[in-house]
Amino acid sequence: MHENAEWPSNGLAIEGDFSGIQRFVLRPTPGAGGAARRLRARSFRVLALTRIVADAVESHFRNEKARLFYSAGGRFLVFAGRCHDWRERLASLQRDLDRDLLHTYRGELVFHLGAAEFNDGKIPVNCLAETMRMRKRTPLQGALIDGQRWAKDGFFRTVTSPEKCQGCGATGETVARQDERLCQACIDDQELGASLLGRGDFGLTPSDSGAIALLGRRWTAARNGRIPIRLIPHAPQDGGNLLTFDQLAKRAPGRSYLAYLRIDADRIGEKFRHQNGDARKTVELSNQLNDAFSSKVGALLAREFPDLYPVYGGGDDLFLIGPWNAVFDFAEKYRAEFRTIRNGELTFSAGVALARPREHILTKSEEAEEAIHRAKVTRDSIHALGATIPFADFSRVLSCARNLARLHGAGQVRSALLYNLMELHHRYRALKNAGSSSGTSDQELGNSERGLLWHALLFYQITRNTSGETAELLRKEFLTPGYNWKYADFIARYAMLVAGKKGED
Ligand SMILES: [Zn+2]
Numbered sequence: 001m002h003e004n005a006e007w008p009s010n011g012l013a014i015e016g017d018f019s020g021i022q023r024f025v026l027r028p029t030p031g032a033g034g035a036a037r038r039l040r041a042r043s044f045r046v047l048a049l050t051r052i053v054a055d056a057v058e059s060h061f062r063n064e065k066a067r068l069f070y071s072a073g074g075r076f077l078v079f080a081g082r083c084h085d086w087r088e089r090l091a092s093l094q095r096d097l098d099r100d101l102l103h104t105y106r107g108e109l110v111f112h113l114g115a116a117e118f119n120d121g122k123i124p125v126n127c128l129a130e131t132m133r134m135r136k137r138t139p140l141q142g143a144l145i146d147g148q149r150w151a152k153d154g155f156f157r158t159v160t161s162p163e164k165c166q167g168c169g170a171t172g173e174t175v176a177r178q179d180e181r182l183c184q185a186c187i188d189d190q191e192l193g194a195s196l197l198g199r200g201d202f203g204l205t206p207s208d209s210g211a212i213a214l215l216g217r218r219w220t221a222a223r224n225g226r227i228p229i230r231l232i233p234h235a236p237q238d239g240g241n242l243l244t245f246d247q248l249a250k251r252a253p254g255r256s257y258l259a260y261l262r263i264d265a266d267r268i269g270e271k272f273r274h275q276n277g278d279a280r281k282t283v284e285l286s287n288q289l290n291d292a293f294s295s296k297v298g299a300l301l302a303r304e305f306p307d308l309y310p311v312y313g314g315g316d317d318l319f320l321i322g323p324w325n326a327v328f329d330f331a332e333k334y335r336a337e338f339r340t341i342r343n344g345e346l347t348f349s350a351g352v353a354l355a356r357p358r359e360h361i362l363t364k365s366e367e368a369e370e371a372i373h374r375a376k377v378t379r380d381s382i383h384a385l386g387a388t389i390p391f392a393d394f395s396r397v398l399s400c401a402r403n404l405a406r407l408h409g410a411g412q413v414r415s416a417l418l419y420n421l422m423e424l425h426h427r428y429r430a431l432k433n434a435g436s437s438s439g440t441s442d443q444e445l446g447n448s449e450r451g452l453l454w455h456a457l458l459f460y461q462i463t464r465n466t467s468g469e470t471a472e473l474l475r476k477e478f479l480t481p482g483y484n485w486k487y488a489d490f491i492a493r494y495a496m497l498v499a500g501k502k503g504e505d
Pocket residue numbers: 165166167168169170182183184185186
């Protein structure tokens with residue numbers, strides 16, 4: 001989104017922000033081939049609705065020369081000239097939106113509008129933040145009060161034989177489609193998703209039969225539509241068909257697992273606040289982040305990771321699903337690229353959850369989010385397979401894991417040794433945790449009798465059970481102080497995953 005609008009010296013700043021995006025986008029339950037397509041449609045829908053609301057704000061304030069300043073993820077910022085009745089006009093638009101979203105999206109998606117005046121040539125960040133905070137305490141107010149009652153007939157169609165939709169889990173009227181029973185919304189999403197396959201810039205065009213409806217108008221996705229929508233232009237395909245999660249999982253070596261990867265830029269609110277409302281700097285930061293999480297990701301996927309499926313990317317976060325090993329490789333490569341923007345000023349944290357192909361997307365995504373919270377403790381880190389690894393160490397750890405997996409595959413490392421490694425590492429961790437609660441330093445622990453025990457046992461294991469390249473690798477990686485022993489659990493688990501049989505749990 002490279003709007004070249006100039007922020008005026010005074011006027012009205014209008015901000016728009018979606019909430020509920022994650023639950024809305026991730027609702028499709030996996031299953032047959034349609035899930036990936038519906039996910040794609042839903043993330044397109046969120047970006048599309050954001051731009052449609054921005055468009056509505058622009059036309060509501062047309063006389064005040066309203067213009068979009070930027071839009072990223074589910075947010076936008078518009079500026080306009082001041083007018084005496086902006087509060088009423090914005091409130092009426094908010095009411096229409098609330099009613100419409102409650103009706104069309106069963107209240108799953110809520111859009112918040114907020115505005116503040118300014119006369120110092122800056123974005124009134126504090127004022128906008130306060131307005132948004134207030135608004136978010138009373139979501140959907142416009143539809144729920146205002147003398148309205150929950151009109152059952154109005155909001156929810158009367159259903160003769162309610163059934164659970166196998167696409168989104170909602171109860172309603174369903175229709176048999178291939179091997180699933182789906183509600184109309186899911187069928188629309190499936191068709192929308194199919195039309196979004198392939199490369200090219202998609203946009204929105206008004207259309208009476210369009211699948212996206214808001215504020216009395218319908219829109220459809222089209223190449224080079226009037227309102228450009230930046231969806232990561234990549235989807236794993238085979239002969240023009242979107243690969244299903246089952247097919248993707250089978251592309252992993254060893255166990256047929258998927259990994260869910262969520263990435264979230266570190267301290268982003270703070271970074272924006274540091275721009276002190278400077279419009280040029282703020283839009284620059286927003287564009288850089290949005291580029292990094294959308295087009296840069298798309299380019300990397302097309303170049304090196306065709307099997308990864310981007311669920312969404314933009315704003316300040318990214319979510320993708322793919323064969324578990326490819327997800328780790330991607331995290332390593334992408335982090336290196338991300339560090340090149342703004343001269344290494346920005347970092348991100350990543351969380352990974354392993355999943356079987358038919359597990360519930362929302363549940364697994366929440367697990368990946370929980371993993372991000374763990375990574376955020378140190379920031380610039382990844383939490384995966386039960387370990388938190390700073391990105392500074394990640395390449396080294398991953399390379400060791402790949403080597404160990406290779407030796408295991410070649411029969412030079414037995415599974416029993418991997419279990420022993422994990423067991424010793426477990427004891428080491430327990431000691432370390434006990435040490436840190438009693439204030440013992442790593443150094444003291446290393447020198448203590450109990451601390452040395454795992455070291456001696458490991459040395460014994462290596463000497464007795466391995467030889468040649470394996471013994472050399474294990475000694476270097478795990479017995480050299482300050483090397484990879486800290487991450488031995490991750491490394492052993494990785495090697496076990498590679499060795500696991502197809503379809504094994
Ligand atoms: Zn459905």
